[in-house]
Amino acid sequence: xxxxxxxxxxxxxQEGEDFTTYCNSSTTLSNIQWYKQRPGGHPVFLIQLxxxxxVKKQKRLTxxxxxxxxxxxxxxxxxxxxxxxxxxCAGKITGGGNKLTFGTGTQLKxxx
Amino acid sequence: GAVVSQHPSRVIxxxxxxxxxxxxxxxFQATTMFWYxxxxxxxxxxxxxxxxxxxxxxxxxxxxxxxxINHASLTLSTLTVTSAHxxxxxxxxxSARLQGARTEAFFGQGTRLxxx
Numbered sequence: 606x607x608x609x610x611x612x613x614x615x616x617x618x619q620e621g622e623d624f625t626t627y628c629n630s631s632t633t634l635s636n637i638q639w640y641k642q643r644p645g646g647h648p649v650f651l652i653q654l655x656x657x658x659x660v661k662k663q664k665r666l667t668x669x670x671x672x673x674x675x676x677x678x679x680x681x682x683x684x685x686x687x688x689x690x691x692x693x694c695a696g697k698i699t700g701g702g703n704k705l706t707f708g709t710g711t712q713l714k715x716x717x
Numbered sequence: 718g719a720v721v722s723q724h725p726s727r728v729i730x731x732x733x734x735x736x737x738x739x740x741x742x743x744x745f746q747a748t749t750m751f752w753y754x755x756x757x758x759x760x761x762x763x764x765x766x767x768x769x770x771x772x773x774x775x776x777x778x779x780x781x782x783x784x785x786i787n788h789a790s791l792t793l794s795t796l797t798v799t800s801a802h803x804x805x806x807x808x809x810x811x812s813a814r815l816q817g818a819r820t821e822a823f824f825g826q827g828t829r830l831x832x833x
Contacts, residue, residue: 636820638820638821638822640822646826646827647810647824647825647826647827648761648810648812648822648824649824650821650822650823653820653821693760693761695822697820703749703766704751704763704766705751705763705822706763707753707760707761707762707763708760709759709760710759710760712758
């Protein structure tokens with residue numbers, strides 16, 4: 606079954622509101638990556654976190670990797686309509702070889 | 718960034734026919750490519766790992782005789798859906814990674830397959 610879960614599944618916000626998606630793995634991850642997929646498009650890499658407790662920022666986006674390396678979060682401050690899309694976390698499961706396991710995804714809609 | 722090109726972007730085929738999807742790394746060599754399937758509003762499910770010059774590694778539950786993968790060169794992997802049925806209709810997407818320290822996946826544009 607799906608080993609990497611994300612909540613919420615959907616989020617509908619007003620432009621300017623903040624947004625957070627949470628990613629939880631049943632097993633320890635060697636690293637976590639985040640991707641954004643626009644409607645009708647393909648996933649595009651955003652960032653990778655490797656270290657326990659790591660925090661990285663990209664403009665309005667803040668990414669965290671949990672201390673136990675089993676969870677992660679993506680926070681968007683003051684959402685814009687350009688943030689619309691589905692956000693996926695993806696992790697390399699420790700001992701799982703070279704493949705990425707994608708989370709269930711969070712679909713973000715931003716309303717004016 | 719690295720570019721992965723997937724072709725065709727859309728295909729409609731009749732039930733019982735076969736469809737070939739190509740995935741090319743345009744500006745880098747990819748010894749490994751990955752094939753995913755994505756249903757509407759769902760996540761990407763890894764189908765198989767394509768290895769250049771050797772057999773693909775299929776995920777549990779994926780029929781290797783139905784989803785034929787060939788990775789004959791360092792820049793091309795193909796996925797052939799054989800004897801397609803309506804339940805095979807889906808979005809198929811490939812990815813490749815650069816060798817070395819960079820581990821992010823670069824995705825092709827995806828192929829929307831509709832079997833009628």
